[in-house]
Structure formats: C-alpha cells, structure tokens
Amino acid sequence: MNHKIRALIHEYKSTITDEWMEEVEKFREDDYLQNISDTVYRNTNREFVDMLFQTMDRDKEQVKESISEYTDRLIQLGWPLNYITRGLQEFRKAAIETLNQKEEHRYRDVYDEIEDWTDEIVNIVVSHYSGTWENTVFLQRMALKELSAPLIPVFNNISVMPLIGTIDTERAKQIMENLLTGVIEHRSQVVLIDITGVPVVDTMVAHHIIQASEAVRLVGAKCILVGIRPEIAQTIVNLGIDLGKFPTKSSLKKGIEAALEMTSRQIIEINE
Known part of the structure; x- marks a missing residue:
C-alpha cells in the first residue's frame, strides 16, 4: 500500500x-x-x-x-x-x-x-x-x-447391526460392506438390522435395507428387520414398500427371540 x-x-x-x-x-x-x-x-x-x-x-x-x-x-x-x-x-x-x-x-x-x-x-x-x-x-x-453401522455378535451365529441417523447412498454402501464382511467374519446365520435410531424411513432407505437383506441371503444368512415403530410402519404401508421378503419385529428383544428360534434355540425362564 x-x-x-x-x-x-x-x-x-x-x-x-x-x-x-x-x-x-x-x-x-x-x-x-x-x-x-x-x-x-x-x-x-x-x-x-x-x-x-x-x-x-x-x-x-x-x-x-x-x-x-x-x-x-x-x-x-x-x-x-x-x-x-x-x-x-x-x-x-x-x-x-x-x-x-x-x-x-x-x-x-x-x-x-x-x-x-x-x-x-x-x-x-x-x-x-x-x-x-x-x-x-x-x-x-x-x-x-469408523463408527457407522458395526455388526455386533450377540450370540453364536447371531449378530445385530444397529442403524442410527439418516441413511444416504454413501452411508448405505458402508453399511453393505460392514454387513457382508461381518456376516462372514462372525459366521452369522441370522442378522438383525435394528432401525430404532433411524428417524425417517422413506422409499430410498427401504430400498437400501432390502438390498442389504438380499446381500445377506446370498452369503447364506437370514435377515430380520427390528425396531419398526408404529409411525415407521404406517409410513412403509403408505409408501407401498414391500418388506415381505424377510421377517420384521417391533423390538430388538423380539427379534433376538425369533433369531434364537431360527437357530434351534430358545430362551427358557428358570423358576427358583
């Protein structure tokens, strides 16, 4: 200057x-x-x-x-x-x-x-x-x-993948990779995808979930969708999304019970 x-x-x-x-x-x-x-x-x-x-x-x-x-x-x-x-x-x-x-x-x-x-x-x-x-x-x-969608083994051959937050295309790819890698690594027969923490389930999110379940089936495991809240169920019905290809449960607890039955096990209460 x-x-x-x-x-x-x-x-x-x-x-x-x-x-x-x-x-x-x-x-x-x-x-x-x-x-x-x-x-x-x-x-x-x-x-x-x-x-x-x-x-x-x-x-x-x-x-x-x-x-x-x-x-x-x-x-x-x-x-x-x-x-x-x-x-x-x-x-x-x-x-x-x-x-x-x-x-x-x-x-x-x-x-x-x-x-x-x-x-x-x-x-x-x-x-x-x-x-x-x-x-x-x-x-x-x-x-x-690093933190997105880990596959967590909870019982022998049973794993849970908790999903939290919004799911976009990039994150869906990460979920798919983690899911397939985890199924093979943990030798999972049943995978529970927990959407309790997903705020909105629209057509795109449902499409990614269906793709994930199909990928799990192709590697020899079964998939259960859990955490379906009433408002999410209503949205899925209103959008005409078909989730009939794999089981759904309202809570993780019910999903684990179903997964145990699918692997020939069950929870038994013991009276003291």
Whole structure:
C-alpha cells in the first residue's frame, strides 16, 4: 500500500473505526449472530478492526499468519464466514469514504489501494475458512465410517447391526460392506438390522435395507428387520414398500427371540 495512504488511514483510524462499528451493528440482528452476547460481539468487532489496521504495517507472511490465527478463533467459536466478508466490505467502504471526505480527493488512487489491500485479506480469510472446513468435514466423514453401522455378535451365529441417523447412498454402501464382511467374519446365520435410531424411513432407505437383506441371503444368512415403530410402519404401508421378503419385529428383544428360534434355540425362564 502507498505509504501516504497508509499514514492517512492511521491518522483517521478513530473516525474509520467509529463509522465501521456503527455499520456492522446494523447486521447484528442477523439470525447467525443472534446467540452472541452484546459484549462478545463488541469485543470481537474491536479485535477485528484492530487486526485490520495492524496488517498495514506487516509483510505478507505476517499478514497471513495474523489473519489465520484470528479466523481460527472465530471458527472455533462458530462465527460464520459471512461475518468476516461483510465486515471487510463495510471496513473498505468506511475507509474510502472517510479519506475522500477528509482529503477532498487529494489522493485519487485511494480506492484502488484500499481495494487491493482488503481483497488480499478476503482471499486469505476465504482460503483459510475453506481449508479448515474441508479438513473438519473429512475428519467427520472418517469418524462416521469408523463408527457407522458395526455388526455386533450377540450370540453364536447371531449378530445385530444397529442403524442410527439418516441413511444416504454413501452411508448405505458402508453399511453393505460392514454387513457382508461381518456376516462372514462372525459366521452369522441370522442378522438383525435394528432401525430404532433411524428417524425417517422413506422409499430410498427401504430400498437400501432390502438390498442389504438380499446381500445377506446370498452369503447364506437370514435377515430380520427390528425396531419398526408404529409411525415407521404406517409410513412403509403408505409408501407401498414391500418388506415381505424377510421377517420384521417391533423390538430388538423380539427379534433376538425369533433369531434364537431360527437357530434351534430358545430362551427358557428358570423358576427358583
């Protein structure tokens, strides 16, 4: 940045800050900032604008480091990228208007200089936010794969696969892989697929479950669908989904009892 323009920005720092604080207060009512207290919001704004002024006196590597550290804190606190980009737009506007008013267009390259400066900061912020979120999403996907749909042996030749959460196409593939691998590994004769934790069973989810049961049958095991709540049963009927190819039970307990019978065993109560 031109050293004269940089000196002017420092000279009118107080005016620029006041105008900027007034403008960012106007989008304080946005939904994504509603849960942030007034004190935290004001302190964050003050820290934000101080950081912007400091970047003018640093080289590119120092600017990148300071902005990255600042955005890391905002990401950890759950502040959206939109807050920073709008804040930078308002800061650019406040700086340009202040210098033009005070200096009466003495420096006609004010706009270009400030535009280039703030654009560089925007690029660093967006790049850092994107990289951080991509890494977070990747780690979450890896964790989901590790925890998603394990096949748990509960008795000899009987295993349970509890399903929790929404089932999409990618997760259905993971379920299928875990199911077939687990059936062979545990030598399961009967597999209980428990959908108690699945909030919605639509045509796609039912299709994935039917595919899974067919795959189990092809490797020599049988499948029982358990955890069918009344609302899920009603949805299945209304959608015309045919689950008649394999047994269904309302609870895991009843499913285990059925699985024991299918493997020539049963639960017997012993009177003391």
